[in-house]
Amino acid sequence: MSFSFITSILFTIWIKMAQLQQGGPDEKEKTTALKDLLSRIDLDELMKKDEPPLEFPDTLEGFEYAFNEKGQLRHTKTGEPFVFNYREDLHRWNQKRYEALGEIITKYIYGLLEKECHLKKVTLPIDASESEPKSFIFMSEDAMMNPDKLIVLIHGSGVVRAGQWARRLIINEDLDSGTQIPYIKRAIEEGYGVIVLNPNENYIEVEKTKAQVQQSSDSSDEPAEKRERKDKIQKETKKRRDFYEKYRNPQKEKETVQLYIRDNGSPEEHAVYVWDHFIAQSAAENIFFVAHSYGGLAFVELMIQREAEVKNKVTAVALTDSVHNVWHQEAGKTVREWMRENCCNWVSSSEPLDTSVESMLPDCPRVSAVGYLPSF
DSSP states (O other), X not given: OOHHHHHHHHHHHHHHHHHHTTSOHHHHHXXXXXXXXXXXOOHHHHHHTTSOOSOOOSSHHHHTEEEOTTSOEEETTTOOOOOSOSSTTOHXXXXXXXXXXXXXXXXXXXXXXXXXXXXXXXXXXXXXXXSSOOEEEEEOTTTTTOSSEEEEEEOOSSSOOTTBSOHHHHHHTOHHHHBSHHHHHHHHHTTOEEEEOOTTOOEEEEEOOHHHHHHHHHOOOSOHHHHHHHHXXXXXXXXXXXXXXXXXXXXXXXXXXXXXXXXXXXHHHHHHHHHHHTGXXXXXXXXXXXXXXXXXXXXXXXXXXXXXXXXXXXXXXXXXXXXXXXXXXXXXXXXXXXXXXXXXXXXXXXXXXXOBOOOSSSSSOEEEESSOOOOO
C-alpha cells in the first residue's frame, strides 16, 4: 500500500467528516461511525512499511557519490548525476536525504578551501571560551598583511556556508558553478589577500531537555481564563495536527533549541563583526567586496553602520542578484551616493552581458549577468 494511496484515503475521510458535521443528527451518526473507523486504523504499522528510517551515511563514499575530475557529483557505480527522488512517493524522506548529503558537501568544501585554496580557518568570536558556541571564517595567510589589495566574499542566505554560492548548483552542476573556489583561486593568482565570510553560521542546535520542553509549553503571562481558552483551542489544533503528522511524519524528530553565537547571531551582525576585527584592521590599501543575494543586504547594513570606515578603505563592490533595499534599510543620502559611484549589481537578465538594466531604486547601477565572474 503506497504512501500516496494512504494519504488520499485519509484525506477523503476527513473531508467527508467535515461535511457531515455541518448536517443534522443522521449526519452526526455517520461522523461518529467514521471516527470509529479511523480509530481502528493502525497508522504506525501502515507507515512503517512506507517511510524508511531517517538514517543516512555521513560520508560521500557512504552515499556512493564522488566529485569527478570536472568537479561534477556522480554516482560511483553508475556514473549518473544525483537523483533527488531516490524513493518514489516519499518526498520528505528524499528531502532529508538531500539535506544530509548537503551537510557532507559543506564539510567537503571546507576541506577544499584549506587544501586547494590554502586558506586558514579562524574561529569566531576571537575571544570565545571553550564551552560557548562558535563560528569561523576562512582567510589567506596574507589577508591581514597584504599592503596592496584584499577581496572579501559574502554568500547569500539559506543552507549555504563559507565557500559556497549555491548548494543546488554544486550538486546538480559542478563545483565551479556553485562554489567560490574559482573566485578565490583567481584572486590569489592576481595577488589579492582573501577573506571568506560565513554569515549563515549563526547558532548551534542542541536537543531540548524535558524541562525546556515543559517550560516552553507552560510559559505565559496571560490571564488564567484567556490562557485556558487558548489552551483548549491549541489542544484541539494539536490533536488534528498530530493525526495528520502521524501518517505524514511517522518518525517524530527531536526538539531542539538554538544557541546563538555571540556577536554573530545574524548575517548582518557577522559582517560587522568581521569588519571590526579583521577587515578594518588589515593593511590593504584597496579592499574589494563580492556579495551575492542576501550578502548584498549585509554589505549595505555594514555600510550604514560603519560608513566613514567603509568609504575610507573599500574601493569597489561587485554585487550579484543582491536583495538589498536602500529604502527599507534606511540608507542615508551619502550612502546612496557612494554606492552609485562604487558599486555595481550584476542581475539575472536575458540581455547581453553588462547591458544596463533599469532599477526602481536610486542606489547602484544594475547590469545584466550571464554566468559572469566580475573583474576585481
